Amino acid sequence: MYDIITFGSATSDIFLRLKKESYQILRKKKKLLCFPLGAKIFIDDLKIASGGGATNTAATFAKQGLRTAVCTKVGQDKRGEALIEELKKLNVETQFIKKDKKYSTAHSIILSSPPEDRTVLIYKGACHFMESSDIAWRKLKKVKWFYLAPLTGKSAQLFGPLVEFAKKNNIKIAANPGNSQLNLNRKILKPILSQIDILILNIEEASLLAKAEEEIKIIKKLSSLTKGIIVITKQKKGSIVFDGKYIYKAGIAAPHILPLEKTGAGDAYAAGFLTGFFKKNDIKYAIQLATANATSCILEIGAKKGLLAEGQWEQQLGPRVRVQIKRCK
Numbered sequence: 076m077y078d079i080i081t082f083g084s085a086t087s088d089i090f091l092r093l094k095k096e097s098y099q100i101l102r103k104k105k106k107l108l109c110f111p112l113g114a115k116i117f118i119d120d121l122k123i124a125s126g127g128g129a130t131n132t133a134a135t136f137a138k139q140g141l142r143t144a145v146c147t148k149v150g151q152d153k154r155g156e157a158l159i160e161e162l163k164k165l166n167v168e169t170q171f172i173k174k175d176k177k178y179s180t181a182h183s184i185i186l187s188s189p190p191e192d193r194t195v196l197i198y199k200g201a202c203h204f205m206e207s208s209d210i211a212w213r214k215l216k217k218v219k220w221f222y223l224a225p226l227t228g229k230s231a232q233l234f235g236p237l238v239e240f241a242k243k244n245n246i247k248i249a250a251n252p253g254n255s256q257l258n259l260n261r262k263i264l265k266p267i268l269s270q271i272d273i274l275i276l277n278i279e280e281a282s283l284l285a286k287a288e289e290e291i292k293i294i295k296k297l298s299s300l301t302k303g304i305i306v307i308t309k310q311k312k313g314s315i316v317f318d319g320k321y322i323y324k325a326g327i328a329a330p331h332i333l334p335l336e337k338t339g340a341g342d343a344y345a346a347g348f349l350t351g352f353f354k355k356n357d358i359k360y361a362i363q364l365a366t367a368n369a370t371s372c373i374l375e376i377g378a379k380k381g382l383l384a385e386g387q388w389e390q391q392l393g394p395r396v397r398v399q400i401k402r403c404k
């Protein structure tokens with residue numbers, strides 16, 4: 076019996092920290108990262124780490140002592156092998172990771188330009204082409220929670236079947252749908268969302284789904300789509316949670332500290348939240364653990380390196396996170 080199985084992507088990430096003088100940020104409608112065409116661009120630092128929503132969140136769950144498995148797809152290559160070995164060392168069950176013959180392990184190249192946001196180049200790979208036949212459905216019945224990380228590309232079509240399977244088998248569902256899923260036809264999306272127990276989105280995704288800009292309107296619209304807990308993250312502005320009755324607002328754990336690399340913050344927050352909720356059924360504690368885990372994540376390069384282990388929370392950033400609770404009218 077597993078506590079949690081995660082579904083979603085598995086990638087190898089290359090982090091390139093750009094030299095300040097080698098690029099410019101242009102402020103048009105959106106901010107643009109610019110290089111001179113044809114130039115040779117020097118970088119300050121290069122690091123390689125594993126990534127992907129399914130493996131990043133599994134790393135938090137396992138480090139926090141939950142019995143965790145990952146369901147994803149890698150290629151038949153060294154990068155896929157290394158990812159599986161890393162997960163095994165973290166005590167994550169890897170038997171549901173399929174090795175694809177056709178596609179290689181997905182790759183991300185992260186152009187880091189602090190203090191500005193990072194830019195991610197994605198080479199689609201095995202995890203973006205997951206199909207129903209890649210999933211060992213019969214072995215997945217005895218699980219307490221499914222965690223659905225963003226399912227990108229072809230894999231987005233598994234969103235509905237995974238939710239349906241979970242409901243049939245009394246498995247709870249936490250989901251952090253990405254753009255591929257949020258852009259599914261509304262007629263397909265609505266019945267899926269209505270079954271989710273914890274819906275986690277960043278503010279841009281929440282606004283896209285709710286077709287609204289104002290926070291309170293977003294929450295009201297989302298609560299008409301799902302009866303579950305709604306979690307919205309807002310980068311350095313913290314997060315907001317709605318449980319159907321109360322709105323919880325929290326800032327960040329260490330406002331004075333500049334993040335080193337933001338990749339994985341969303342995964343660290345989401346997995347921290349579900350861990351806290353799983354262990355104590357207490358939203359305030361879940362927010363504190365989530366925020367502490369996200370902060371710890373962005374103080375390191377790589378989406379897994381800074382994740383908090385069980386018990387680290389007490390000595391770390393969690394208790395510093397103030398959570399305001401208000402009844403929603």
Ligand SMILES: Nc1ncnc2c1ncn2[C@@H]1O[C@H](COP(=O)(O)OP(=O)(O)OP(=O)(O)O)[C@@H](O)[C@H]1O
Nearest residue numbers: 277308309310311313314327339340341344366369
């Ligand atoms: N610059 C920052 N400083 C401090 N904390 C941050 C910062 N950015 C993110 N966080 C923390 O991480 C949480 C999740 O971040 P964010 O809202 O950026 O998620 P996301 O957009 O899903 O991230 P990702 O790009 O990893 O998917 C925030 O609620 C906050 O607690």
Ligand SMILES: [Mg+2]
Nearest residue numbers: 251277341342
């Ligand atoms: Mg995210």
